[in-house]
Amino acid sequence: MTSARFDLAIAEACRIAQVPFEEFVSTVMAGGYPCLPGAAPGSLRRFDETDLLTLYIYGRLLAFGFGGLRAGEYACRAHAGLRAEPRAKSISIALTSDGGKRVVIEQDLQHPAAAMLPERIHFDIAAIRRQLQQPADRSAAEPA
Numbered sequence: 439m440t441s442a443r444f445d446l447a448i449a450e451a452c453r454i455a456q457v458p459f460e461e462f463v464s465t466v467m468a469g470g471y472p473c474l475p476g477a478a479p480g481s482l483r484r485f486d487e488t489d490l491l492t493l494y495i496y497g498r499l500l501a502f503g504f505g506g507l508r509a510g511e512y513a514c515r516a517h518a519g520l521r522a523e524p525r526a527k528s529i530s531i532a533l534t535s536d537g538g539k540r541v542v543i544e545q546d547l548q549h550p551a552a553a554m555l556p557e558r559i560h561f562d563i564a565a566i567r568r569q570l571q572q573p574a575d576r577s578a579a580e581p582a
Contacts, residue, residue, distance in 0.1 A: 447483040454570060455490050457497035461506055470510035473517040492517040494566050495529070502559060512541065519543040532558035
C-alpha cells in the first residue's frame with residue numbers, strides 16, 4: 439500500500455502534467471516507471487522540471503495509444519536523455535530501419551537528427567515547458 443504522501447505528490451504532478459492519476463499509479467505499481475523521483479527508500483518525492491516534462495511525455499504517449507508499461511519505458515528513456523542533455527530542444531521516439539525504436543535527443547532544431555527518420559513521435563521540449571508553466575491550465579485541470 440502506498441503512503442498518503444506518496445499519493446499526494448504523484449497526484450499533484452499528474453494534475454500539472456495532465457496525466458490520468460489512476461493509470462500512472464498502476465504503471466508505477468507494475469514497475470513500469472523506474473524514473474519516478476523518490477523511488478529509493480528514504481528519499482524525498484519531489485518532481486523537478488525534468489520529472490514533470492517526462493510525466494507529460496508519458497501522458498501524451500498514453501494518448502497516442504501506448505500501453506502504460508511501454509509509455510513508461512519510453513518516458514524514462516526520455517528522462518535519461520533530458521538529464522544527460524538538459525538543453526535539449528526536442529525529443530523524438532523514432533522507428534529505425536531494422537524495426538526497432540530509439541529515443542533521439544536534439545539540441546538543434548534547424549537540423550534535427552530524427553528528421554532523417556520519417557516514422558517518429560516528436561516532442562518540442564520548449565513548448566512543453568511553456569505548457570507546464572501556465573497557471574491557468576493548472577487550475578482548469580484541478581478536480582472538483
